[in-house]
Amino acid sequence: MKPLAIPLLFLTVSAGFSAFAAQQTNTGENKKMDSVVIPVTSESDRPVRIADPAHFTGKAIVAPLFPAEAPSEATAAYVTFEPGARTDWHSHPVGQHLAVTRGSGYIQFWGGERKKIGQGDVVWIPPGIKHWHGATPDNSFTHLAVQEHLAGKTADWMEKVTDEQYGMPKQLPASPAQPSRAQQLMGETAPKLAELTDQVLYNDIWERPELSKRERSLITVSALIALNRPDQLRSHMSLALKNGVTQSELSEAITHLAFYTGWPSAVTAVGIAKDVFKADQKQ
Structure with a gap:
């Protein structure tokens, strides 16, 4: 064997051994990483x-x-x-x-x-x-x-x-309790329905902590758009803004629902939203 061939052979063997060792090290590290449990909570x-x-x-x-x-x-x-x-x-x-x-x-x-x-x-x-x-x-x-x-x-x-x-204003002497919206709409004709609306729907369902009022407003507005209930939708859109739903979120909900509930329902909702947004800006 020529003298120059010996160093070349040594370098080739050394390089091969180094590559093998690096591969084994990386494999070991991968095994260690695979054994680590990433803590994720839903x-x-x-x-x-x-x-x-x-x-x-x-x-x-x-x-x-x-x-x-x-x-x-x-x-x-x-x-x-x-x-x-x-x-x-x-x-x-x-x-x-x-x-x-x-x-x-x-x-x-x-x-x-x-x-x-x-x-x-x-x-x-x-x-x-x-x-x-x-x-x-x-x-x-x-x-x-x-x-x-x-x-x-x-x-x-x-x-x-x-x-x-x-920063609340000082309380004025208590005035007689005003009838609720449900009592105004249904009290004379269906007093029990008005009572259930106030006591069960608003004082119980809307107060449950499992969903925030903001989330409940989004759900309710979406349902009213799908059912094409313009009268109820108007008041619930106003309530949604007070509960933290943004105008852009309501607009996006209308756009999304157009594909699932139909263009007529969405177009009706757009007209109502326009009036509600304008009234909200004046407040």
Whole structure:
């Protein structure tokens, strides 16, 4: 064998061995990666709950996202406030980030002015700052809350936010109760139907925490479009806007339903939506 052939042979063997070793290493790493279980939780695994009335005024729904996983101390949840609902005064030992995802609301630091916040806004609440936050009187409000535990807790709760602090006008002497919409429409002819509408439909079904009022509004509007019920659709579109459904979402729902319920129903809904949107802009 020629002298030059020996180094070439050695290099060829070395390269082949290195490639084999690398392949074995990669195979081992792949096996390790294949054995790692990726923790994923579905929405159904994270049941929503009504916020503790001891710390809230009005109704709020909490939809947890994740608990603290050591070594991290961070937790997160979506919180949806119905119109007029708000937290009590409180603080966070490690601070809190709020990201508004829908609707409009208020936040106020102790000693400061109340500030209105809306979809897309992100708020940083420094550690130990006394504050409250919640929905405006006329709109629902959803935010993502991210905070950390310290000594096993994420918040220190304090006193209630008064109506004056929230910005509610002083209560006038109580006037006689006005008949509900259902009583006005059906009370004389079908009083029991009016009673069931008020007590079961609106005071029970619409208040159940399994679906938010925003979600129930979308479902109801979709059903009324499909059934081509213009009179009921008008009032429920207005209610949907108050419950946090956006105009663009209602428009998209109409477009989507045109393919499933027919163009005539969708065209009727477009005319109603146009009137409802115009009235909403004037408010």
